[in-house]
Amino acid sequence: MEDFVVDITRGNPSSVKTILASVVLALAVYQLLLAAIGYRKLPVGKPEPAFFTHRASGDMLAVLIVVVALMCLSVFGFDGDYMLHMVAAIGALLVLAVKIAVVRSGRGGRFLPYLGTLLFLLLAITWFTVAPEFLAGEDD
Amino acid sequence: MQLIGSLVAALAIIAVTIAVVTSQLGPYKEDTEAREQRQEQQEERLEQQEEQREEAEDGRED
DSSP states (O other), X not given: OHHHHHHHTTTOHHHHHHHHHHHHHHHHHHHHHHHHHHTTSSOSSOHHHHHHHHHHHHHHXXXXXXXXXXXXXXXXXXXXXXXXXXXXXXXXXXXXXXXXHHHXXXXXXXXXXXXXXXXXXXXXXHHHTTHHHHHTTSOO | OHHHHHHHHHHHHHHHHHXXXXXXXXXXXXXXXXXXHHHHHHHHHHHHHHHHHHHHHHHHHO
């Protein structure tokens, strides 16, 4: 698996992973804004197109999150130096799984805003515990 | 249909990211950098050992 990730990223797995994780965080902010419009917390636009876009963008985001997690695990494994990063990432994946299950089952919809907010916070923690250090060139 | 579109968009983002990173860094740059770093560290260690040896020899001569 590690060789596959290194080959597919053309030998730059850390850089590709960090950029993809940054894209994930940017999309997560976009998701938060779309949800806020959908739930009428932001007085702009209409809820229906906001929710449709939230769902479509969310599917894409789920794929990216899983890809980044697989890349990270296959190249770096479980590293004790990044405990908070690991815990937040595992938590994000669990919350994502629960959120998808709730959306697919059509039940428990009232929990979705809380699950979404929690997912955003966990993604933010996951990003902030590694990416800034790498982007600053301190963790090559 | 929407799910397929989202999947294609995700794959496109991954492909573009790999292309951009490779064009900026060059292929296998991280490997090369890591190797260079290891080499530098090894050279530094050798220099330090040599200095220590020279200091020890000077001490003995005095």
